[in-house]
Amino acid sequence: MRAMTVVPSPACAETIVAGDDLVVTVGGDWRITGLLPSWRKVRGDRAPHGVRLRAEGLGRWDSSLVRFVHEVQGWCREAKISCDTSLLPETVRRLVGQLEQAQEKRLPVDHSQNFLVTVGLAATDVWRQTREFASFVGECTLSAIGLVKRPGRFRWRDCFSEMQQCGAMAVPIVSLSSFLVGLTLAYTGAIILRQFGGDIWVADIVGLSTLREMGAVMTGVVVAGRTGAAFAAQLGNMKANEEIDALETLGIAPVDFLVLPRLVALTLMTPLLVMYANCLGIFGGMVVGATVLEIPPSAYWIETQANIDLSDFSVSLIKSIVFGMLIAVAGCLRGLQAERSAAGVGRAATSAVVTSILLLIVADAVFAVLFNVLGL
Amino acid sequence: MNGNPATGVEPPGPGAPPPAIAVEGLECRYGDTVVLTGVSFSVREGELFFVIGGSGCGKSTLLRHLIGLQKPARGTVRYGGEDFTNADLAARRNLLKTFGVLYQNAALWSSMTLRENVVLPLEQYTTLNRREREEIVSLKLAQVGLAGYEEFFPAELSGGMRKRAGLARALALDPRIVFFDEPSAGLDPVTSRKLDELVLQIRETLGTTMVIVSHELASIFALADRVIMLDHEARGIIAEGRPRELAAASDDPRVREFLTRGDEKV
Numbered sequence: 001m002r003a004m005t006v007v008p009s010p011a012c013a014e015t016i017v018a019g020d021d022l023v024v025t026v027g028g029d030w031r032i033t034g035l036l037p038s039w040r041k042v043r044g045d046r047a048p049h050g051v052r053l054r055a056e057g058l059g060r061w062d063s064s065l066v067r068f069v070h071e072v073q074g075w076c077r078e079a080k081i082s083c084d085t086s087l088l089p090e091t092v093r094r095l096v097g098q099l100e101q102a103q104e105k106r107l108p109v110d111h112s113q114n115f116l117v118t119v120g121l122a123a124t125d126v127w128r129q130t131r132e133f134a135s136f137v138g139e140c141t142l143s144a145i146g147l148v149k150r151p152g153r154f155r156w157r158d159c160f161s162e163m164q165q166c167g168a169m170a171v172p173i174v175s176l177s178s179f180l181v182g183l184t185l186a187y188t189g190a191i192i193l194r195q196f197g198g199d200i201w202v203a204d205i206v207g208l209s210t211l212r213e214m215g216a217v218m219t220g221v222v223v224a225g226r227t228g229a230a231f232a233a234q235l236g237n238m239k240a241n242e243e244i245d246a247l248e249t250l251g252i253a254p255v256d257f258l259v260l261p262r263l264v265a266l267t268l269m270t271p272l273l274v275m276y277a278n279c280l281g282i283f284g285g286m287v288v289g290a291t292v293l294e295i296p297p298s299a300y301w302i303e304t305q306a307n308i309d310l311s312d313f314s315v316s317l318i319k320s321i322v323f324g325m326l327i328a329v330a331g332c333l334r335g336l337q338a339e340r341s342a343a344g345v346g347r348a349a350t351s352a353v354v355t356s357i358l359l360l361i362v363a364d365a366v367f368a369v370l371f372n373v374l375g376l
Numbered sequence: 377m378n379g380n381p382a383t384g385v386e387p388p389g390p391g392a393p394p395p396a397i398a399v400e401g402l403e404c405r406y407g408d409t410v411v412l413t414g415v416s417f418s419v420r421e422g423e424l425f426f427v428i429g430g431s432g433c434g435k436s437t438l439l440r441h442l443i444g445l446q447k448p449a450r451g452t453v454r455y456g457g458e459d460f461t462n463a464d465l466a467a468r469r470n471l472l473k474t475f476g477v478l479y480q481n482a483a484l485w486s487s488m489t490l491r492e493n494v495v496l497p498l499e500q501y502t503t504l505n506r507r508e509r510e511e512i513v514s515l516k517l518a519q520v521g522l523a524g525y526e527e528f529f530p531a532e533l534s535g536g537m538r539k540r541a542g543l544a545r546a547l548a549l550d551p552r553i554v555f556f557d558e559p560s561a562g563l564d565p566v567t568s569r570k571l572d573e574l575v576l577q578i579r580e581t582l583g584t585t586m587v588i589v590s591h592e593l594a595s596i597f598a599l600a601d602r603v604i605m606l607d608h609e610a611r612g613i614i615a616e617g618r619p620r621e622l623a624a625a626s627d628d629p630r631v632r633e634f635l636t637r638g639d640e641k642v
Contacts, residue, residue: 032512032550033473033501062550062582067511091581095519099511102518109527341486341531
């Protein structure tokens with residue numbers, strides 16, 4: 001390793017039998033990234049009573065030589081024969097000794113868990129997460145009350161910026177997804193209705209299912225994937241960079257400063273996106289009606305108007321407001337809970353999407369029961 | 377500055393090996409902003425070489441250009457006489473094996489244990505089998521004083537231990553050159569001194585060339601064979617030599633001020 005050789009000579013280990021001993025001469029340049037002699041091939045089938053190692057013509061060497069000598073020593077120990085390394089450079093012997101000691105020393109660390117421990121930890125984790133979620137919702141509520149009392153202290157500029165990000169910037173993807181969902185609903189409805197000559201009722205199916213269900217749910221899923229993940233990643237990154245600690249040490253509550261603007265922005269923009277998605281969904285059905293089912297758009301529109309009323313819009317509006325709040329809360333909570341590392345930020349974003357979609361589905365089921373009871 | 381006045385690179389004598397690193401006429405830019413220009417120096421084999429200077433003078437920029445993370449606008453970087461700047465993909469890959477880097481925050485992969493961190497370059501560039509790789513990992517961790525910590529994750533270690541683990545990874549392929557980016561950053565004085573001792577010990581054992589970017593005066597005086605000092609306004613090297621000589625007798629007051637912390641009586 002010390003000597004500078006521009007053109008390296010290959011590492012070699014040659015053997016000579018001297019009496020009962022095997023003399024192994026190492027030479028050349030030993031580079032860990034190059035071709036190296038194998039001890040198994042060097043010794044062959046010989047069974048000496050001792051091994052003597054020496055260096056001759058040894059050029060640049062590195063850990064590969066240390067490892068080779070260590071392997072020879074290990075083999076000799078197993079074969080219960082002597083191994084003489086006294087003729088090797090002192091540095092090589094010292095490093096071999098260091099490797100020997102390092103192999104014996106392995107600090108106990110156990111990252112594995114048995115089944116019962118895993119189940120127990122998972123159960124306590126669910127309980128902890130539920131409490132954290134409830135506590136976070138409480139903090140957000142208090143912060144929102146503070147906003148009503150002192151609207152001047154609210155960070156409106158951040159809120160408008162987030163509204164643009166999670167609202168206006170989401171229009172293209174929401175347009176595409178809701179139009180295609182309307183289109184798909186129309187095709188699916190037409191399969192049955194055509195058999196009874198009831199093509200025009202496709203307008204009813206598309207209108208009702210879009211307004212009461214698909215518009216809000218599909219937009220919710222898109223917003224969860226797009227904005228919920230972004231919230232978690234932004235806040236998680238801020239946490240990793242100690243930006244949130246900096247806020248806390250200034251006496252600024254992260255919920256007031258970071259969460260509330262996002263919560264307000266998404267709670268306001270999700271209903272707008274859902275109403276827009278409803279219109280695009282109905283338009284998608286209308287396109288199928290006009291092109292495939294030969295229903296004139298005017299007839300399709302009259303049929304849609306006849307079968308949807310304000311209560312359907314109310315259902316859509318209420319759902320969208322709640323979905324927006326849930327996604328914002330889940331995204332921000334996961335971001336604030338993120339571990340302080342790059343991997344932690346990634347996990348927070350994934351977790352935000354999973355939590356948002358799960359909450360969205362649970363809320364949708366609760367709404368289905370509630371609206372049925374209320375007769376909406 | 378020593379050597380060739382035009383380039384700052386010492387001309388190799390007849391039959392002498394080329395310098396470990398030779399930088400000629402390097403210009404570093406970010407867009408239209410020139411950070412460094414006309415930078416030339418060489419580092420001898422086995423030398424402990426410091427790149428020093430105040431904050432924002434381009435030390436880390438120079439390092440990023442030396443290790444190929446950024447391409448110079450002009451000039452060349454040579455390792456052992458081989459052109460790194462204009463090397464094709466295969467040659468570049470071969471040269472990358474010859475140096476290791478210890479990043480400022482160690483840059484250990486957080487989802488991997490220390491063993492997995494150190495073994496990755498070995499898996500990538502050697503034909504060693506699993507058992508052989510494990511032995512090298514043990515040796516490397518032992519060399520930096522972390523014997524037995526193979527199965528620990530970076531998050532389970534202190535800042536100083538993470539730096540040492542980063543050094544073990546940088547040494548995995550026994551590189552001829554190791555670059556250090558602000559090795560003392562974030563470490564207490566005692567841990568910092570221990571890291572300096574480790575650097576000396578590794579140089580002594582393996583004869584590795586060390587290039588250290590730092591503004592830690594204690595480390596500079598304790599370790600450096602030679603330094604170059606960069607300056608923000610000059611956008612290049614304003615001094616080259618032994619730190620004590622520069623601190624005592626440099627013609628440039630900026631150099632004396634930096635190396636004596638503005639108190640020349642010290």
